[in-house]
Amino acid sequence: MDSKYKFLEVHETYLGEVYTFEGDFLFQLMRMDLHKAVQIVIQIEIFMDKNELTDQFSTYEYAGVLKGKEPDFFKLEIKYDTHPVFSNIQTISSDDYLDYYNINLTL
Numbered sequence: 332m333d334s335k336y337k338f339l340e341v342h343e344t345y346l347g348e349v350y351t352f353e354g355d356f357l358f359q360l361m362r363m364d365l366h367k368a369v370q371i372v373i374q375i376e377i378f379m380d381k382n383e384l385t386d387q388f389s390t391y392e393y394a395g396v397l398k399g400k401e402p403d404f405f406k407l408e409i410k411y412d413t414h415p416v417f418s419n420i421q422t423i424s425s426d427d428y429l430d431y432y433n434i435n436l437t438l
Contacts, residue, residue: 351414352416353419356420390410391408391411391436393436395437402425403422405421
């Protein structure tokens, strides 16, 4: 029996909320520059410690920015079934990032 998601990592916030990363999400991170991937994971950890996603069977999108000589903008897709599942990451433009910023959907 195939599961709906292929999980590689399970994490728990200091408040006890469990969240996971889909295998494809981790594969996308592994293909990135290590410095950028670590920045994204740190932003996710901070975000999950401060926020509680509770709408079951919902999909969330949040944008983030990697600071450096040239900023890199990205968005994350988080599916919520029984717990948050980070399922996709995409590069976006600065304009798209500002759209997410204006509606308070940033990491």
